Amino acid sequence: MTTLTLAKAINEGLRTAMEADAKVLVMGEDVGKLGGVFRVTDGLQKDFGESRVIDTPLAESGIIGTAIGLALRGYRPVCEIQFDGFVFPAADQIITQLAKMPLRSLGKLRLPVVVRIPCGGGIGAVEHHSESPEAYFTHTGGLRVVACSNPADGFHMIQQAIRCDDPVIFFEPKRRYWEKGEVERGAPPLPFDRGEVVRPGTDVTVVAYGPMVRTCLEAAAAVAEEGRSLEVLDLRSLNPLDTELIYESVRKTGRCVIAHEAPVYSGLGAEIATRVTEACFYHLEAPVLRVGGFSTPYPPSRLEDHYLPDLDRVLDAVDRTFAF
Amino acid sequence: MTFDASRGAEAPPELVQLLTPEGERVEHPAYDIDLTPEEIRGLYRDLVLVRRVDMEAVALQRQGELGIWASLLGQEAAQIGSGRALTDADMAFPTYREHGVAWCRDVDPVNLLGLFRGVNHGGWDPAEHNFHLYTIVIGSQTLHAVGYAMGIQRDGADAATIVYFGDGATSQGDVNEAFIWASVFNAPVVFFCQNNQWAISEPLEKQSKIPLYRRASGFGFPGIRVDGNDVFACLAVTRQALKNAREGQGPTLIEAFTYRMGAHTTSDDPTRYRVAGELEAWKLKDPIERVKAYMFKTQIADQDYFDAIDAEAADLGRDVRKRCLEMPDPHPLEIFDNVYTEPHALLVEEREQYAAYLATFEGGDR
Numbered sequence: 001m002t003t004l005t006l007a008k009a010i011n012e013g014l015r016t017a018m019e020a021d022a023k024v025l026v027m028g029e030d031v032g033k034l035g036g037v038f039r040v041t042d043g044l045q046k047d048f049g050e051s052r053v054i055d056t057p058l059a060e061s062g063i064i065g066t067a068i069g070l071a072l073r074g075y076r077p078v079c080e081i082q083f084d085g086f087v088f089p090a091a092d093q094i095i096t097q098l099a100k101m102p103l104r105s106l107g108k109l110r111l112p113v114v115v116r117i118p119c120g121g122g123i124g125a126v127e128h129h130s131e132s133p134e135a136y137f138t139h140t141g142g143l144r145v146v147a148c149s150n151p152a153d154g155f156h157m158i159q160q161a162i163r164c165d166d167p168v169i170f171f172e173p174k175r176r177y178w179e180k181g182e183v184e185r186g187a188p189p190l191p192f193d194r195g196e197v198v199r200p201g202t203d204v205t206v207v208a209y210g211p212m213v214r215t216c217l218e219a220a221a222a223v224a225e226e227g228r229s230l231e232v233l234d235l236r237s238l239n240p241l242d243t244e245l246i247y248e249s250v251r252k253t254g255r256c257v258i259a260h261e262a263p264v265y266s267g268l269g270a271e272i273a274t275r276v277t278e279a280c281f282y283h284l285e286a287p288v289l290r291v292g293g294f295s296t297p298y299p300p301s302r303l304e305d306h307y308l309p310d311l312d313r314v315l316d317a318v319d320r321t322f323a324f
Numbered sequence: 325m326t327f328d329a330s331r332g333a334e335a336p337p338e339l340v341q342l343l344t345p346e347g348e349r350v351e352h353p354a355y356d357i358d359l360t361p362e363e364i365r366g367l368y369r370d371l372v373l374v375r376r377v378d379m380e381a382v383a384l385q386r387q388g389e390l391g392i393w394a395s396l397l398g399q400e401a402a403q404i405g406s407g408r409a410l411t412d413a414d415m416a417f418p419t420y421r422e423h424g425v426a427w428c429r430d431v432d433p434v435n436l437l438g439l440f441r442g443v444n445h446g447g448w449d450p451a452e453h454n455f456h457l458y459t460i461v462i463g464s465q466t467l468h469a470v471g472y473a474m475g476i477q478r479d480g481a482d483a484a485t486i487v488y489f490g491d492g493a494t495s496q497g498d499v500n501e502a503f504i505w506a507s508v509f510n511a512p513v514v515f516f517c518q519n520n521q522w523a524i525s526e527p528l529e530k531q532s533k534i535p536l537y538r539r540a541s542g543f544g545f546p547g548i549r550v551d552g553n554d555v556f557a558c559l560a561v562t563r564q565a566l567k568n569a570r571e572g573q574g575p576t577l578i579e580a581f582t583y584r585m586g587a588h589t590t591s592d593d594p595t596r597y598r599v600a601g602e603l604e605a606w607k608l609k610d611p612i613e614r615v616k617a618y619m620f621k622t623q624i625a626d627q628d629y630f631d632a633i634d635a636e637a638a639d640l641g642r643d644v645r646k647r648c649l650e651m652p653d654p655h656p657l658e659i660f661d662n663v664y665t666e667p668h669a670l671l672v673e674e675r676e677q678y679a680a681y682l683a684t685f686e687g688g689d690r
């Protein structure tokens with residue numbers, strides 16, 4: 001057991017994957033000498049060389065497009081998109097090519113490409129550096145989409161993503177990069193497409209992923225003193241969803257709140273709420289509620305604390321589920 | 325005359341320079357400039373004042389008053405030279421580092437800080453200054469500039485567009501598409517690339533195997549490399565390119581060969597990827613020192629003049645600082661403003677809900 005920050009845990013996970021498989025490549029802007037703007041790839045170029053850890057030209061479409069070519073040639077590229085807002089120049093390659101090529105080849109082609117995206121707000125950044133674009137990708141058949149929330153998952157999930165033969169969009173909550181946690185290297189990880197109950201409870205199911213998991217855990221701790229028991233789920237996998245985990249919890253609690261940083265409107269919460277309503281209708285004591293960002297562009301950073309759902313807004317939703 | 329690389333008739337002089345780093349005026353066969361002492365003093369003042377604003381912004385960031393700042397240190401001549409080549413009717417499209425061009429377009433320096441302080445996404449009216457908002461997504465603005473230029477062309481207006489971008493940006497698809505569009509439509513646009521040698525940690529070799537200005541020839545328009553630390557040369561070359569554009573001769577790519585003397589932004593640590601000696605070498609080519617040396621030598625200005633400019637710079641720095649600190653945080657409900665032109669049902673609903681939620685906190689404050 002070691003204590004690592006999330007950034008370091010993903011770094012160690014990448015290193016382990018690169019040691020295990022010589023076909024694993026890391027590529028992106030500033031990932032080499034600098035080690036990435038968040039230092040997630042720190043030291044990898046020094047140890048694995050410039051042909052495996054590639055500082056690419058400044059072109060996101062190029063990064064994903066060439067990663068597809070490398071994958072066709074048997075490599076397993078792990079691409080870093082420097083910030084969430086800069087994945088869009090690559091959206092064409094991801095959506096029209098990466099997601100569809102395996103199907104078009106009748107399963108002959110496999111594209112084990114990982115697209116790492118530091119996501120979410122809360123670091124006081126300028127525009128395009130705080131976005132939560134997961135729904136664009138969960139909406140695209142052919143992509144697996146995951147989000148880690150803590151160092152242990154960062155370490156294991158990045159390796160699972162690399163081993164996975166499907167393209168994986170891998171979200172990393174950037175405001176949690178510096179938070180520490182225990183990592184057990186040898187521990188058998190949860191299956192890649194499973195969620196997890198990170199705090200058991202009985203009154204309300206609170207569904208979260210990525211940066212919001214910690215916020216929801218804090219909310220649960222805050223109301224525990226008042227005798228209210230929240231069960232917090234960390235989805236981990238956003239496509240596919242671990243629906244059984246969610247249903248089982250909601251059937252027990254009868255109440256459900258979903259929290260994400262992305263806008264509520266047409267967000268992943270809408271999908272989850274609908275499914276919960278369909279599958280758990282007779283167990284529900286209240287409508288499923290969602291907490292998230294507004295349907296506006298991400299605001300200037302001085303207002304981001306209003307945009308990002310915090311402990312109070314999660315608890316406000318929890319209270320409202322009891323008003324029914 | 326600009327050198328037309330697409331015709332490939334003769335090898336271009338690698339670098340247009342009119343003022344050496346030592347402050348000697350030199351001739352160039354294709355470019356000349358005739359500046360009055362008054363104009364030269366004006367350029368010097370611009371250079372010093374924008375460096376001072378930049379310095380103050382770096383300090384404000386260090387003190388937590390700005391979230392981040394992208395310093396223009398070292399690139400003053402490229403920005404002032406090109407910025408002063410513009411007429412009022414010309415339109416400029418900047419990146420996030422064009423504080424010197426903003427100065428030339430009469431944008432109040434304090435308004436540049438809003439984006440970096442996190443109180444807005446861009447604090448000036450682009451149409452009022454003919455200076456577009458800063459663009460952070462690398463390369464996007466090059467296409468906007470070409471489209472704008474196509475508009476100028478259709479209006480038959482006596483104007484041109486200039487668009488700024490970095491060496492790293494030349495790798496983006498958008499920039500290459502902009503070159504194609506500008507060329508095919510013969511758009512009145514000047515592509516002003518500040519090659520400051522670095523794209524965060526990546527040196528130019530990671531983006532290009534040939535000098536950037538030569539890229540233009542493949543797209544079918546002239547490319548020229550200018551000493552980006554020479555304000556006279558930048559002014560002369562940009563003036564000519566803009567004139568050509570206005571007269572219907574289409575686009576030009578100008579590569580201003582310069583150096584990012586500071587970190588990429590205040591969040592960056594360049595000691596991780598570049599050697600200190602490089603900066604020392606470029607310090608000898610400082611864009612301001614050479615103008616000062618020239619002015620001394622030619623007695624265009626004396627020590628009193630330089631002292632007066634320094635005093636003005638100090639005042640400006642103080643003023644920018646003071647007004648930065650006074651910048652109010654926006655009201656939370658402003659999140660919903662200006663997203664759409666007309667009231668929008670979804671936002672009206674979200675705004676009302678959030679206002680009601682805020683009201684549940686004591687004093688309405690969260």
Ligand SMILES: Cc1ncc(C[n+]2csc(CCOP(=O)(O)OP(=O)(O)O)c2C)c(N)n1
Pocket residue numbers: 029058060082086089421460461462489490491492493494520522523524584588
């Ligand atoms: C599309 C996109 N990808 C990545 C980034 C992150 N980023 C910001 S500045 C920068 C380097 C830009 O280099 P260059 O074009 O040379 O301009 P400079 O900063 O040197 O002025 C990068 C990669 C971005 N802003 N936009």
Ligand SMILES: [Mg+2]
Pocket residue numbers: 490491492518519520521522523524
């Ligand atoms: Mg650069």
